[in-house]
Amino acid sequence: MQSKPTTICIDTAGVEALCQSCGVCCSTFRISFYWAETTAAEGGYVPVEMTEQMNLYRACMKGTSQTNPKCSALTGTLGESVSCSIYENRPSPCREYEVFMPDGSLNPRCNQARAKHGLPPLDVRFVPAV
Numbered sequence: 154m155q156s157k158p159t160t161i162c163i164d165t166a167g168v169e170a171l172c173q174s175c176g177v178c179c180s181t182f183r184i185s186f187y188w189a190e191t192t193a194a195e196g197g198y199v200p201v202e203m204t205e206q207m208n209l210y211r212a213c214m215k216g217t218s219q220t221n222p223k224c225s226a227l228t229g230t231l232g233e234s235v236s237c238s239i240y241e242n243r244p245s246p247c248r249e250y251e252v253f254m255p256d257g258s259l260n261p262r263c264n265q266a267r268a269k270h271g272l273p274p275l276d277v278r279f280v281p282a283v
């Protein structure tokens with residue numbers, strides 16, 4: 154009988170590395186937000202040329218409203234090494250996405266997205282550094 158793999162525990166510093174070796178959320182969901190987050194509006198910061206206007210009020214990251222979404226700001230290879238080319242200016246959904254749930258378990262949407270890309274589930278738990 155195969156033994157269950159050990160759960161990997163990570164703290165805040167480990168989350169960045171985890172996501173840099175995954176990236177599937179940037180290639181699974183439509184990333185939409187209020188249009189005024191884009192540089193088309195005064196004070197906006199998301200480069201408007203990397204977005205699509207969806208309607209009067211909402212924009213989305215270019216490439217994420219198609220059948221097989223892929224954000225135009227994502228570089229690298231999914232499941233290996235990725236980065237966001239506009240990280241400092243990414244929109245609110247990317248900033249607000251909770252990688253971990255309040256009990257420390259991984260957001261189930263992460264492994265759902267990984268499955269869609271044929272990647273194995275991550276068995277990680279967030280444990281705050283003391």
Ligand code: SF4
Binds near residue numbers: 173178179252266
């Ligand atoms: S799917 Fe989850 S683990 Fe993967 S990059 Fe996105 S937030 Fe990070």
Ligand code: SF4
Binds near residue numbers: 240
């Ligand atoms: S803007 Fe950056 S973080 Fe947000 S979906 Fe695109 S690549 Fe991912």
